Amino acid sequence: YYCPQTVINLDGVVNGGAYRAILDGTIFSYVRDQRITHLIEAPLSLRFRAAQSPRSPEPLLQPLHAEVSYPEAVARSNPVIIYKVMQ
Numbered sequence: 001y002y003c004p005q006t007v008i009n010l011d012g013v014v015n016g017g018a019y020r021a022i023l024d025g026t027i028f029s030y031v032r033d034q035r036i037t038h039l040i041e042a043p044l045s046l047r048f049r050a051a052q053s054p055r056s057p058e059p060l061l062q063p064l065h066a067e068v069s070y071p072e073a074v075a076r077s078n079p080v081i082i083y084k085v086m087q
Contacts, residue, residue, distance in 0.1 A: 008034060008036060010027060010030075010031070010039075010049070017030060017034070018030060021053075022052050022053075024055065025052065025053055025054045025055040025056070026053060026055050026056045027049055027052050027053040027056070028049070028050075028053045028056040028057060028058050028059055029053075029055070029056035030056075031059060031085060032056075032059060032085075032087065035087070036085055037084065037085055038064075038082060038083060038084055038085060039061065039082075039083045039085060040080060040081070040082050040083075041080070041081060041083065042073060042078045042079065042080050042081065043078055043079075043081065044076075044078045046058075046061075059085050059086065059087070060085075060086040061083040061084070061085060061086065062083060062084040062086055063081050063082075063083055064081075064082045064083060064084055065081065065082040066079045066080070066081050067079055067080040067081070067082070
């Protein structure tokens, strides 16, 4: 994991702030508050995040790239997509 950008895990396992936002139903507010610029999610996972965030609207997301090197994800029509968060 050598990346010049800051990476923030939103699953709540290693990130206490994300965990609290998930519990509060405000994960997308957390994305905006932390000024997160990109998300990497599969469409199914993004819908799950929206269900976790009933108290904050989903940000406008611009798809940039669909990663198709994961055959099982493509077979399920659920590739990993890199999105730009449009603040």
